[in-house]
Amino acid sequence: PNSSDAHNKLGFAHYKKGNDPRAIYSFRRALGLSRSNSEALHNLILASGHQADTLSREARFAEAARNLDELISNYSWHPQYAVLLYY
Numbered sequence: 585p586n587s588s589d590a591h592n593k594l595g596f597a598h599y600k601k602g603n604d605p606r607a608i609y610s611f612r613r614a615l616g617l618s619r620s621n622s623e624a625l626h627n628l629i630l631a632s633g634h635q636a637d638t639l640s641r642e643a644r645f646a647e648a649a650r651n652l653d654e655l656i657s658n659y660s661w662h663p664q665y666a667v668l669l670y671y
Contacts, residue, residue, distance in 0.1 A: 588618035596627055604635035629655065629664045633671040 595610030608631050614624035632655050639648035648671075656668050 586617060588614045588621045588624065590614075591617065592621060592624040592627060595624070595631070599627065599631045599634075604631050604638065607631040608635065625659065625662065626664060629659065629662065629667055633667055636671045 591610045591614035595607045595614060598604075598607035598610060608628060611624050611628035611631060614621050615628065618624075632651060636648040636652050639645070639651070652668055652671055656665070659665065659668070
């Protein structure tokens with residue numbers, strides 16, 4: 585329960601099964617346990633972008649934009665910042 589790597593791996597399993605909300609929760613939990621877990625941050629950005637894409641296909645644009653805006657403001661320094669801007 586207190587392993588950042590375990591939460592990251594759990595999140596990736598959720599992501600591969602298409603459960604973006606659970607994946608995002610697990611990636612955030614991993615980062616909460618270890619802010620230096622760069623793999624969890626990479627995966628959080630990946631899953632969040634995928635979720636935003638899904639939400640926009642469901643015409644839930646405001647929710648998708650709100651989620652991405654939060655990540656953009658928090659992680660504008662990250663190399664995958666461009667991925668967030670793409671979504």
